[in-house]
Structure formats: structure tokens, C-alpha cells
Amino acid sequence: MSEEKKAKSGKELRWGVERRMEFIEFRLFWEGRINRRDLIEKFGVSVPQASADLGKYQEVAPENIHYDIRAKCYYPDKDFKPKFLNPDSDRYLANMLSLSSGIMTEEECWLYSIPSYDVLPQPRRGIDPMRLRKVVGAIREKLAVQVRYQSMNAPEPEWRWITPHALAFDGYRWHVRAWCHRGEAFKDFVLARIVSIRLTKEHDLDPTEDVEWQEFIDVRIGPHPKLTETQRIAIELDYGMENGELVIPVRRGFLFYFLKRMGLDIDPDVRQPKHQQIVLINADEVYAVFSRSEGNAS
Template sequence: MTDDSPSPSRNLAPRFEFIEWRLVWEGHLNRSDLEARFGISTPQASIDLRNYREAAGDNIEYNATEKRFVRSSGMKPRFLRVSANRLLLQLRALVNGVIKRDDVPFSQLPSVDVAPEIVRDVRITVLQTILTAIRSKKAISIHYRSLTSTRWRDVAPHALAFDGHRWHARAYCCERREFRDFVLTRIERLGRLRPASFDPENDLAWQNKIELLLCPHPGLSEAQSEAIQRDYDMRDGVRRIEMRLSLAYYFIKRLNLDIDVLEPARAQIRLANLSEVEAAIVRAGKESKELCAEARGCR
């Protein structure tokens, strides 16, 4: 609901949002749509539409030829926060089985598909235990499989992070006395919780953010550069993205922003302040480790 909108009753609010959703994304609706969605009677659906027209009559018209309500040409939603990105994310989640069909209230679902994703299933017990450790501010023993070894590690997680492909536990490593990321799907077994003394504020790569400056690859033609600027919603040739230092590392790797040998048409973008970001990541890690040297750690 927009800030200047009247506040409908608790029962009416979701119905007003639904009315505007259908008007925005399908352009029309009938009384029967409200009846089916909310399990209400035809008289109640008529009352809801009358109430909506009293509150936002400029948004809706009745088309006698089509025998249904349609979106007005100058519609300005008052009870729905409209987001194309949110709808597309919902469609993606629907195709991937994350949400149900009713969560996307199209009367007729458009044909939609997404490229297959490599799903990394996190075990429920792993996530439950990590969340418990975060809430209780305790350490947990994990049998962890890294690329170099498989062994028990004592870690004290304080946050969860998604790098675009995998979920991590952001945690204080009791052995190395520094903050690191642990991929949740690589945790094979769980040990016991134990007391831990650490300060998440000392995780400077997590606590501090930096602005990344994305720009078109300089090797692109003018027409190609303009296409990339539009694709990435750049302003004056730059897309500014703020993120945590710990996630900036993964962002750079995922988009190959630290590789200079790619062809311009394949690379498409460059990070204008790559050296600044990399230096900030290294500096945060060094300073954070110095702060952790004095902590009591895990017991």
C-alpha cells in the first residue's frame, strides 16, 4: 500500500491488493475472481468492488461490452506496491517449485520457463543447528569437507550469506582465529554446541560495505556499450552497487570481473574500481585477524 493511501480494514486490504494486482498485470477482473480467490459470496464481491471504486475509482472502469472491470488508462495503484522484478522472481520460484500456483494470482498463467539451476540441497538438520548456534552465540563442531581436507572444525557462526550459487555460514573459525565462510552443503556431520567468546563486530569484511562501479567493457563498440548500459540500468555509463566486502569477493569471481583475457563481447562489463575493492577486502581481513588475536575464542 502506498504511503498516501487510506487504510482499508484488515479483511479488505488483501482484496484491494488483489484487485490492483489483476488490474496491473492482466488489465481486468470479474466478481467471480474475488469469489474464487477469497471464498466469498457474489454479494460480498460486489461490495468489495464498490468499496474499491469509492477508494480508488480513477483506477477502474466497467466495460459493458466485455462485461468485466478493466484498468483505466491512467491507473495509479494505491494499495499495491508494483514491482516487475518481484513478479519475475515469483515466476522463477514457481517454476522451481519453491512456491505454489496460488501464490502468483494470474487467472491464466503465461507460458514461462527458466534455465535449469544446479540445486544444492542444504540438509534441514544442518540449517537448524547453524541457526541455533547463531541465536545462542555458541560454537558448533562440524565435520567439513573443503577442497583441501576433510576434518572436524569448530566454528562460531553469526550470519548466513548467499553468494549467488551457494549458501554459507559466516563464522568465526576457532582454529585459525579469523572469520571465514563455510559452505552449508559441505557440512557432513554435526558435533556439539559449546561456549564461544567472539565479537561479530570484529568481522570487518562482513560489517563494512563498499561501492562497486560497473561499467561497459572498453573494448565494446558504441552500440554494444549502449546496449550493456541499458541492460544493467547504468547511469552516465556506471552502475553503482553497494555490498558487503565479504560478498564482493564472490560477486567479482562469479562475473569474472578479475579476468582480463575474455573477449569484450563475452565479458560485457568491467569493474572500474577493481583494485580499490580488492585492496579493501585484503585490508579488512588483515585488520579483522588482528582484532581476533586477542579474543578468547571457543572453549
């Protein structure tokens, strides 16, 4: 195969080059322009390399891009169709969330002309990195760990043995899913409430025995029936519903957190339809599982 055909296929490009091709398309799609300086600043490549990358992109997708001599920038053509990038709104907005939380710096972010935005502040949960490292190590090595844990069911922290097998995020807090040796059951332990860790030991644990972690239930939600027709259509569009409903597979062990976060853990008639905009379509099935899954948090 000729080098030209390899370039056009895009499949033979090295990962580093293909990553820059994706960046070119990201900037063209979201920013509407790109120049050599963008590649130089983002990837630390030389001027000749930046020029070569843009030239290679023109070879791969000549119908996507054109150069404006006056502006010294490349612009997307009207029939622009990405070849390396899968345009994703969630990814674009996730960049903003990462910037807001400090996880990502502006230098690391692919966005350039960032629009004015803000994110509802949330209290940060203090998770000690050394304790997290030990928990992750215990999961990896399949060990039990002795943790000093502050449960809301006890006035003071207590030492207990747990065997962790997974990490879980409920939208607000990180938990570790583990076998509780004291309670002889799988439970959720809030990572920030692990005060200290002192011992480890071998312990045979089959994670597949954690039925509430392994099993999923399809939660079916739809617009509140008391909304007007146009309001229901707006909710369907907002949640990407099809035929008036959205099916969301949820782990049984997550059901408590999911219903609470979505405001579905209370009677939908308690609040006005404009505030309780969605309802459970399969409420009987979900609540039956919900009642069996309560009491797992520690």
C-alpha cells in the same frame, strides 16, 4: 472521520482488506482485468465479500477501474494509477522464478495468464533442514556448534567448532558466516557441506568484529570501452547505469563471489568485448581489497 473518508484514504483498511486491494491492482496492472472469481479463488472469500472488495476499490480509486457488463469483468481505465501497489518488474519475474523452482504453486502465485517461459536449470544444493535449523538456532541463541564439515582442503570430513552469526547466499550456494575456532578467523562454510552437528556451547562473539562482513566497498562497473557507442548505450540501459556507470555496494566478504559471478575476476581483455560486456571502473581499488579478502572460504 466518516467511513467514506477512511475508505478513500486507504490507511484505515484492515491488513487483509488492503492486501486484497493490492491484489486487485496487481491483476489490473499485469493482467488487464479482474472479476469476483479471482478474489474468491485467491483468498477464499465469499461472493458478497468479493463484491464488497471490488466495490470498495471503486470508492477508493473510481478513476482507475470500470466494469464491462458483457464480459462480467473489471478493466483498468486508461489513466490507471495504482494506489496500493508499487508496480515492480522484479516482483513479477520473481513469481516466475518461484514457480519454476517449486517454491510457489500456481495457486499461491498472483499471476493468472502466465506467459510461456523457462529458467536456466541449476543443480539444487542439498541442505538438510534439521542441520539448517540447528545453525539458525545457534545464530539466534549466540552459541558455538560442533560440526562435521567437508572442506575442500581436507580429504575427509572433520569435526570443528564454529560460531555462526549470519547466513549468506552467493547466487549459487548458501553459506554460514562464522568464527572458525581452529583457524581463529571468520570464514564462509557451505551449508550443504555440514555433514552433521552434535554439540553446542556458549561462546561470546561480537559479530561487529567480522570486519569483512561489516564493511562494504563500492564496486563501479561500466560498459566495456571497446564496445560501439550503441552497444554501450544498450549495456547502460540493461544495467540501469547513470552517466555510464553503476555503483554497487558489496560486502568485503562477498567480493570474491561477486567478481566471479559477474566475470570481473579476470582481465577484461582476455575475452571479446561482446562477451565481456562490463568492466570495473575502479579496478585498482577493488583488486586491492580483493587480494586482502581471499582465502575466507572453507
